[in-house]
Amino acid sequence: MSLLRNSNIADLLLGDINGRFRSRRRREPLDPNRFPKIPSDEGTELMNSGQFGSSEAEKLREGEMIIGKKLARRILDREIAIESTAKRELNQRLMAQGMVPSSNADMIIHYNQPVYSGQFSNDGNFFFSVNKDFRVRMYDTSNPYKWRYYKTVDYPFGQWTLTDATLSPDNRYLAYTSITPEVCLAPTDPNDKGDPYVLDLAGGQAARHANQGWRSRSFGIWSVKFSGDGRRLVAGATEGKIVVYDIESRSVLHSFDGHDSDTNAVCFADQSSPHIVYSGSDDRVIKVWDTRSMGGDREVGAFMGHIEGLTYIDSKGDGRYILSNGKDQSMKLWDLRMVMSRHEFRKMTPDVRNGNSNFDYRWSAWDDDEWYKDRNDNSLVTFRGHKVLRTLIRCHFSPPGSTNSRYVYSGSEDGKVYIWNMDATPAGVIDVQSATRNSRPRYQGFHQPGRWHQDVDDEDSSAWKTCVRDASWHPNAPVIVASAWNGYAMSTGTCTVHSWNDGAEKDEADPKMGYRVNQKLEVDPALYGATPDMGPGRMSARVRNSRLFVP
Template identity: 55%
Template sequence: MSDTPRAPHGRSSASPSPVDRPRDRLLLDDDDDDMDYVPAESGEEAESLMDELDDGDFHDAEESLSNVSLEFTTIAAPDDDDDAEDDDDNEDDDDVVGPNGRSIYITREQIMQLLGHAGLRRIFADHASGRRAALDDDDDSETDNTGYGGVGARSRRGRGRKAFEKVPSDAGRKLMASGTFGANDRPEDPYLRRKKLAYRLMRRELGLGCVGRQKLSSNLISQSLIPSSKADTIIHYDARCYSGQFSNDGNFFFSCAQDFKVRMYDTSNPYKWKYYKTVEYPYGQWTITDASLSPDNKFLAYSSIRSIVCLAPTDPGDNSEPHLLDFSNTGTRGRRGFHAYPYFGIWSLRFSGDGREIVAGTGDRSVYVYDIERGQSILRIPGHDDDVNAVCYGDPNSPHILYSGSDDTTLKVWDRRSMGDGREAGVFLGHTEGLTYVDSKGDGRYVLSNGKDQTAKLWDLRNMMSAREADKIDINQYTTGFEYRTNSYDESDYRPHPHDRSLVTFRGHSVLKTLIRCHFSPPGSTDSRYVYSGSYDGSVYVWNLDATLAGKVDVLKATRNSRPRDADLLAETYDFIGRNGGTWQTCVRDASWHPNAPVIAATSWNGWGTSLGTCTVHTWNDGMEEDEGDPAMGQRVNAQLEHDPELYGSPEGGRRGTSIFSRRMRSRRIDDD
C-alpha cells in the first residue's frame, strides 16, 4: 500500500483496530501506556546491568543494627485465637531468632528503623505483584484463540511492550561474534581491551602486529565511525524528497522528489559533492515512487504510480528523452503508447546484478521481471494478497532469487529456477502489519525488512517456512489492519506473531505515513556491522545486530528552521492545512551510507508541515559541532548545490508569510461561497 492519501481498501477497512473496541480498551494493562520505549544504547551496558542484578539478593542498609534478619510469615489462625493475638500485639518487645538459634530482643522502634528505608516499599511491591499475578492467572483461564481480531478476545501471549523481544538479542550476539557482521576485538591483554581511535590509527600507521591483526584493527576503526547528527550540507528541495541512494562504488548519488524529478550528483569526493544533471518523469502520478541505478552507473530507472518505468542515461552530456519501459506488456498484445497502460502502479524496482533485467513490485499484488533487451515483461508472479511494496534480488551475482514484501504482512522468497507451479520457494512470517521495504545483504542468505508494526526484522534464508506450511496458516488472523497513514501506532495493540521466523527484531523507530526504508550498512565503510532505518520522528536509527542502538542521526535537529516560510510555496503544497499547524516537521523516508566513507545521506519530507524536502549529508566528526573547514558545517544549498540567500532568511519572518497564506485561504473560501 502506498503513502498516497486514498481511502483504505481490502481488509484494512474490514477489521477495525482493537483500540477502537470499547471492551478491548478495558482489557489493556495500565503499564502498556508507556510510549517512551528506547532500545538499549549498547549490548555491553545492558549486559553489565543484568550482571549487577544477578549478583545477589537486594539488602537494605541498616542503622544501629547488624547481622539481624527479619522474616515475616502470615499464618491463618483459628477465630478463637483472636483474643490471644490481640494480647500479643500489646507487647512492647518482639523477638527474632538469630543466626545461632538464639532469640534477639528488639524494640518496635528498631523494627521501624529497619523498615524505614525501603522495606515497606518492597513489602507493598511484593503484595501488588502478587495481586497482578493472580489477575493474570485469572486471565489465562479465559478462552483465547489468537489475541488479534474478535471482540473480547484474550491472548495468553504477552501484549504491548511486555511482549517485545529481548534486548540484547541472543541470536544477534551470535551473529556479531561469528564475523559475518563485522569484526570483534581480541585484545592481547586487559590493558589493550578498549583502545582509543588515535591509538588504533597509530598502530596502523606504524604497521604493528601481524597481517591479521592489522586487518582487524582497520575493520574496528571503520566500525567506530558512525556519522553525527550535525549536517555538513543541507540540500533543500521545493517538493518532498522520497528516496536517495549512493551507487555501489560511491561515485554517484541520486535523489527522487515529488515534483517528478530525479537529481543526480557526482560524489567521487564524498565530502564535496557536484551537481550532475536532472531527469524528469513525464505524466507521473502523485510522486516518483522509486529509482534504481544500473550496475555500471550508465542508466537510471525510475517509476511512478503507473505501469511505465523511465530509463534515462546518467551522462550529463546526454539530454535525450528517457526510454519508456511498459511493464504491463507481457508480449501478448501490441504496444499502444504511453497513455494506454494505467493499470497498476509500481512501488519498488531494482536492477539485476548484470543490468539486463529490472524487478518491480506493483499495486496489482504481483511481482514483474522486465527484460530490457526484449522490451517486455518476461515474468509475472501474482503471489501476494495485497500491494507489493518492496522487491530486491537476493544476490547481485545471480538473478534467480527474488524477495518481495507486501501489505499482506508476508516476505516471500522466489526461485525462478523452480517455478513450474508458480509457487514461492519459502515464506517469512513475523510481521503483524504490512511491509514497507526489503533489503538483501547480497550474500544470498540474509535479508532485512521494515514493517508498519514499527519493527525491522532480520531473516536467515535457512529459517524460511515452506509454502506448504504457510498454506496452513491464516495470516489475517494475526494482524489488526493498522492504517499507518492516518493513525499513530498504539503499542498496547501489539501481539507477537506465534510463527515468527525472524532472527532479530529492531525497535525504536517510527514507521508512519509513508513507506520508510531500512538497509544493511556497507562492508567497506562499516564492515557490515550495522542495520539502519529512517523514521517518521525525523531520525536515522543505527542498530547493532543484537538490536541495541549503536547510534542515531537526528535530522530534525540538524535542519529545524533551516529555511524561512514561503507563503506562495506553502499554498501549493500538500498536508499543510489543518493537519500539523505548519510547524517544522521531519520524516526521514530513506537513508544511504556511503560504501567507502563515514557519510550518511538522509532524504526526508522536511519543512513547515513536512511539505518540502531535504537531502542532508552527515559525516563522522568526533562529536564536534563546528569545524575550521570551508564551507562551514550546516551550509544550505538548493537542488543544484548553489548558495541561495533566500534559504538564510529569518524563520521568524515566516510568521508574516503564514498570515498572508491564511488570508489567501480565507479569501478563497469566500470566493467559493
C-alpha cells in the first residue's frame, strides 16, 4: 500500500471530509453501568500503596499534626528541622504533590505554525518544541522561571509536519522525524552550527549528511524514542511497522510489521534496560516486545481494552506501569504483570482483536453512546473527561521530583490539560485556551499584516481555538508547559508555561503573568500592541517602555 493510501495521511493531505459522515456500528442494548467506576477501586489501592504519592492513610500513620498544616508551616518546619527525618521527608512529598500548576500562564511563546510536541529533558535543564514548520526549537530551562533561547534545528525534507522528537539521556543529541523513513540526529551544542545527520530507518543506507537528500518514502514515522543507554532508537511507523535502529553501527537491527494498522506510539519500558519495548496502534492493541527475540516478529504479550485506536503511550520508567491515550476518549493505566500472553492473544480472530469502527477522530465528534467496556480489557484504571480528537494527543505520568508521582495528565482537543489522581478523580485542569485567547493579531506573521494562514478550511477564522496536543511537567519544579495548535482557526501555535502560584490571580513580579514572546523568547511589539481592531504598528506604552523591548 502506498503512503498516500494510508488512513492517517491521505485524509490530511487530500482533505477527505467525508469521514465525518461515515456510519458507525451501534451496540445495543447499552449498559447504564458500562462506564468505569469513579473513584476507581484499583486506583485507590495504588494511591494507598505509596507507589503513586502520599495517601491519606500515610498521613494518618505519620500523625494528625501533618494533615492540618498549611504550606507555609511545612516550609518553616523543614527549614528549622524540628521534626524527625521521616516526617521531614513526608512534608517534602506532601508539599510537592500539592503544587498543581494553574491556568494562568507565566509566559506565552508564540509560533507561526502549530506546535505538535514539547518536552523537558529528564533533568529539567532543557526544553524542546516540535513544530509544523519542520523546525525544533531548544531552550535552556535550568531556571524553569527564566528561560533562555538555545538553538533551532531544521528537518530539510519533511512531509506535512514534524511528528516527534526525542532527547538522548545525556542531553547531547536530539532525534526528530517527519512522515518519512528518515530521522534527523542533531547535536544540542549551540556552538555546533552544522546540518543534522540523517539516519535511514528504511535500511540499506548508512547515516549521511542532510544536504545529500533522501532516498525513499516507503513509510512514514509517527513516533521515535531513545533507549535508556542512548545507543538505540525505536520508531513506530505507517502500516504497522516497528523499527529498532542501532546508532553506533548506523544499522537497522529489526524492521517488521508489528501491527495491523499504523503504529502511532512506541516507548522503552525503563531507563536502565534497552530491551523491553511497548507499541500502540490504530488496531487498538498495545504490544510488548523484547528486542532480544524480535527476529520472529513475535510479541511477548499484549494489552487490550481501548475500543478505538491508540494515540500515545508513556512509560512510568519503572519497567512495570504504562499509560495510553485512545481515540475512544479514554486514557488507561496498565500493569505489565497483567499482560495477555502471546498464545492467548493470537487465539483471537482479527475482528475480535481489532474491532470494527468507522469513527474518524479528526473530523467527527465522539458520542458516548458508542462507549462500551471491551470484554478482553486487561487495563488497571480508566481515565475519562478529556477529548482525544483531531490529532494524536499525548498523555504522561507526572514526575516523582515535583509531584511525588501522584498524577497522570493529558492534553485535550478542547484547549485544556486534564490532570487526574490515580483513582481517576480530577486533580486539576489547566485552561490554555482561556489563558491565551486573543494574545496575538489575526494575521499569520508578526510582521506580515494581511497574510492569512488557515489549515482548517471549515472553521470560522475569526474564532480563537486551541487544541493542546502535548504537555510536559518539569521534573523538579511545579511547572507545566502545554504545547498547542492555537490561535484563529488553530492556524498558529503556542507553548505556554503554567506554574503553581497558590491561587494568585495576579503577579507583582516583572514580567507579569501572560508575558508574550516569539519563538526566540523576544518581546515582539505586535504581540502586545496589535488586537483584532488594531494594526501591527500599535504598541502599548508598557511594552514600549519595557527594559525587555529592543527595537
